[in-house]
Structure formats: structure tokens, C-alpha cells
Amino acid sequence: MIEELLPPGVTSSEAFDDAAPAPLFPAEAALMEGRRERRRRQFATARACARRCLTELGRPPVALLPGPGGAPRWPSGVVGSITHCEGYRAAVAAPASAVAALGIDAEPAGPLPEGVLALITSAPERAHLAALATAYPSLPWDRIFFSAKEAAYKAWYPATGIWLGFREATLALSPEGTFTTTLHPSVPPPVDPVYEGRWLAGRDLVLTAVARTVRAPAPAMISTPGPS
Numbered sequence: 001m002i003e004e005l006l007p008p009g010v011t012s013s014e015a016f017d018d019a020a021p022a023p024l025f026p027a028e029a030a031l032m033e034g035r036r037e038r039r040r041r042q043f044a045t046a047r048a049c050a051r052r053c054l055t056e057l058g059r060p061p062v063a064l065l066p067g068p069g070g071a072p073r074w075p076s077g078v079v080g081s082i083t084h085c086e087g088y089r090a091a092v093a094a095p096a097s098a099v100a101a102l103g104i105d106a107e108p109a110g111p112l113p114e115g116v117l118a119l120i121t122s123a124p125e126r127a128h129l130a131a132l133a134t135a136y137p138s139l140p141w142d143r144i145f146f147s148a149k150e151a152a153y154k155a156w157y158p159a160t161g162i163w164l165g166f167r168e169a170t171l172a173l174s175p176e177g178t179f180t181t182t183l184h185p186s187v188p189p190p191v192d193p194v195y196e197g198r199w200l201a202g203r204d205l206v207l208t209a210v211a212r213t214v215r216a217p218a219p220a221m222i223s224t225p226g227p228s
């Protein structure tokens with residue numbers, strides 16, 4: 001499913017259960033020691049997905065340990081993102097030469113827990129969601145909204161190291177399956193704070209993805225000698 005949201009050049013791998021063997025590197029297994037079985041399984045399956053992405057990129061499989069802020073440390077020259085929720089695990093990766101930032105998020109489709117929407121939205125965002133819910137009542141707009149902000153955060157954080165709350169982002173969703181998130185850090189943003197993404201809902205899941213491709217350098221100016 002997740003590949004539907006990604007531009008060419010981004011590899012992806014997903015799983016809907018933990019049935020396939022998903023061996024961990026010793027450092028990863030040590031990290032999971034004492035954790036609940038459910039967490040160990042989702043961590044392992046998502047790592048297996050991530051290593052499949054690396055293989056597709058022609059990279060050797062390596063341990064993917066969390067770095068600062070919990071973001072996975074991908075090998076040098078690779079950007080990627082990981083998500084897992086009930087019934088879904090996925091990873092995406094791309095060469096850093098082609099893609100500057102990646103963020104994915106998965107959520108169970110369905111309403112957010114009581115009280116969460118008020119914490120993650122501004123009044124104009126709530127009006128935007130209410131209008132979408134009136135026009136397209138079958139879609140879980142609140143969940144899509146929540147997931148899209150998390151996907152943008154996962155793309156933003158590895159590049160900046162700046163934590164952002166949900167109220168430090170403004171999000172507009174389009175019923176056509178796209179969204180735009182504008183982040184408002186309290187410091188001057190070190191990278192472009194506007195993230196474009198895509199969403200989809202199906203199989204009782206909501207998936208969102210943000211992929212910022214590297215812009216080709218502007219063509220060099222060719223100066224022609226003027227009349228002397």
C-alpha cells in the first residue's frame with residue numbers, strides 16, 4: 001500500500017503481521033531486552049522491512065539503532081523512515097542524493113481517542129476537518145490529520161533535531177489524497193518548513209507519507225561576451 005504514496009526512487013517494504021522471520025542484530029536485540037513481546041515483534045518486523053529497503057538500494061543489511069529523539073540512524077548516504085501500528089509495519093528508504101527527507105506514518109482507521117483532536121488542532125484546522133467530514137463522511141479525517149502531522153515530523157526531525165508539538169504545525173488536507181504541512185518552529189527553520197505529502201485510507205488503515213526530493217541544481221549561467 002505505502003508504495004502508492006511514494007515518488008520514484010524511494011524503496012519500500014511493508015508487512016501486515018509478524019509471521020515472517022525477522023532476525024535482529026545483537027545491538028538491536030539488546031535494545032529490545034525486557035520490552036513487551038508486542039513491541040519486540042513490531043520492532044523486528046519493521047527492521048526486516050528496513051533491511052529489505054537497504055538491499056533494494058544495493059546496500060548491505062546493517063543494524064538500525066535509534067539516534068537522538070528516537071529517529072532511526074540509517075547508513076550514511078541513505079534517508080528513510082519507519083512506522084508500525086496494529087496490523088501494519090513498514091519502512092521506506094532512498095539515496096540521500098535523490099531524496100532529502102522521508103517520513104511515513106500508519107494508524108488504525110477510526111476515530112482518535114476522546115480529547116486528542118482538541119490537543120493537536122487549532123480552531124481553523126477543526127473547521128477544516130468538520131467541512132471535510134461533512135463532504136466525505138465515510139473517511140476518518142481526524143486520523144488522517146494526526147497521521148499526516150506525524151509523517152511531516154518524521155521527515156523534519158532527522159534533518160533539524162528540533163522537536164515540535166502538534167500545535168506548531170498547520171495542516172491542510174485535500175480529498176484528492178494530498179496534504180500540505182507548514183511547521184512553525186520557535187527558531188528560524190534550518191530547512192524549508194513546508195512539507196507536501198500524500199495519504200490513503202484502506203484495509204482499516206490510514207497511511208501518510210512525506211517525501212522531499214532533492215532539487216536538481218539550477219543550470220549554470222552561460223555568459224556570452226557582449227559587444228565590445
Ligand SMILES: CC(C)(COP(=O)(O)OP(=O)(O)OC[C@H]1O[C@@H](n2cnc3c(N)ncnc32)[C@H](O)[C@@H]1OP(=O)(O)O)[C@@H](O)C(=O)NCCC(=O)NCCS
Binds near residue numbers: 069104105150158168
Ligand atoms: C516520534 C513519533 C512521531 C512516532 O510516531 P508514532 O505514531 O508514535 O509511532 P510509529 O510507529 O508510527 O513510528 C515509530 C517509529 O518512528 C521512528 N521515529 C521515532 N522518533 C523519531 C523522530 N524523532 N524522527 C523520525 N523518526 C522517528 C522510529 O523508527 C520509530 O520506530 P522504532 O522505535 O521501532 O524504530 C511520535 O511518537 C511523536 O513523538 N510525536 C510528537 C511529535 C509530532 O508528531 N509532532 C507533530 C507536529 S510536527
